[in-house]
Amino acid sequence: MTTNLTEFYGRGTDEDTRLTRSPHGRLEFLRTRELVRRALDGKALRILDVGGGTGVHARWLAAEGHFVHVVDPVPCHVEAAAAIPGVTAEPGDARALPWPDASADVVLLFGPLYHLVEAGDRATALAEALRVLSPGGVVCAAAIGRYLSLLETGTTGRLDVRMAAAVGEVVGTGTYDGHVGFVPAHFHTAAELRAEVRAAGVRDVDVFGVEGPAWAALDIATADLRDEHLDSALRCARMVERDPHLINASAHLLAFGKA
Numbered sequence: 415m416t417t418n419l420t421e422f423y424g425r426g427t428d429e430d431t432r433l434t435r436s437p438h439g440r441l442e443f444l445r446t447r448e449l450v451r452r453a454l455d456g457k458a459l460r461i462l463d464v465g466g467g468t469g470v471h472a473r474w475l476a477a478e479g480h481f482v483h484v485v486d487p488v489p490c491h492v493e494a495a496a497a498i499p500g501v502t503a504e505p506g507d508a509r510a511l512p513w514p515d516a517s518a519d520v521v522l523l524f525g526p527l528y529h530l531v532e533a534g535d536r537a538t539a540l541a542e543a544l545r546v547l548s549p550g551g552v553v554c555a556a557a558i559g560r561y562l563s564l565l566e567t568g569t570t571g572r573l574d575v576r577m578a579a580a581v582g583e584v585v586g587t588g589t590y591d592g593h594v595g596f597v598p599a600h601f602h603t604a605a606e607l608r609a610e611v612r613a614a615g616v617r618d619v620d621v622f623g624v625e626g627p628a629w630a631a632l633d634i635a636t637a638d639l640r641d642e643h644l645d646s647a648l649r650c651a652r653m654v655e656r657d658p659h660l661i662n663a664s665a666h667l668l669a670f671g672k673a
Contacts, residue, residue: 433470437632438625441647442666445624446524446556447474449655453552453670454480454520462518462546464508464539465525469495476500485511486525508539513546521547523555528599531589533610536600540614547673553616557602557667559623560585563594565663569630604661607669616671623664626651630665 433443450471459480463472466484468491476482476498484495485506495503506512508526521543530536543553563581567573572594573581580593588606590599602610604621611619628647654660661667 437644437647438629438665441625441629441632441644441651443470444648445626445651446471446666446668449622449624449668449670450475450522450554453554455552456519459519460517461520461522462511462513463495463522463524464506464511464543465523465529466495466503467491467525469498469501469503471522471524472501472503473498480520483513509535509542511542511546515545516548518546518551519548520552520554523553525556527555527607527610528558528601529597531598531600536610537614540611540616544615544673549673551673553611553669553671553673555607555611555669556624557607557669558590558599559662559664559667560588560601560603560606561662562601562665563590565630565665566594566633570634602667604658604667607667611669611671616669616673619669619671620656621661621667621669622655623651623657623661624655624666624668625664626654627660627663 433439457479461475461480461482463482463484466472466486469484472482472484472495482501484501484503486492487505487507489505492503492505495501504512508523523539523543526539527536530539547553563584567577567581577593580591584590584601588601590601592598608619608621626647628650632643632647
């Protein structure tokens with residue numbers, strides 16, 4: 415898995431601009447930031463950003479006064495994150511974190527739960543997050559929504575007969591084979607994510623839809639997209655962020671809980 419990620423992200427995939435170069439990316443960033451801010455309690459928190467990539471979220475967290483340490487398996491990501499003021503970084507694996515027990519106030523898992531395609535590996539990563547969290551510390555785990563591929567291909571006109579089989583497989587099982595780009599991954603439903611996080615021993619688990627149901631429309635918006643389109647999509651996402659009927663329409667999910 416680590417080799418696959420290094421090859422994928424090292425061959426020109428610009429992770430540093432993924433959340434700024436498209437309206438959907440901006441929606442994901444803004445919603446992720448507001449949900450994480452809502453969960454943080456206190457100043458100068460010790461935040462372990464596991465799978466933190468180039469430090470997209472570490473940057474604003476450090477700017478707001480938190481101590482942020484990024485752990486990522488991709489060398490170019492570690493180098494980029496380490497160059498951010500107030501951020502430290504090192505290579506590592508979510509299943510064997512390089513931090514001692516009860517040493518973090520917050521653990522972010524913004525990547526491991528979808529890159530680790532085996533349920534046992536995801537359970538190990540969640541157990542490691544709990545190990546390094548101090549009592550009462552917050553874990554935030556991101557997942558890719560089960561219906562992302564269906565909504566993306568259906569909206570963009572790519573859901574043809576040949577694509578339907580692969581899309582049906584991910585809808586039915588969560589197993590994503592890379593048919594619309596990206597590496598093979600696991601896509602969660604909100605219920606599945608909640609169950610996995612709870613099974614690891616995390617307390618008070620709550621799951622939120624990140625982008626809401628309007629993200630796919632932003633992906634096909636024309637170049638004259640106005641600010642009000644993004645504002646409207648943000649408002650839409652907030653209104654149904656925990657709605658059991660619409661939470662799975664989000665492209666990404668965020669689970670929060672406590673050690």
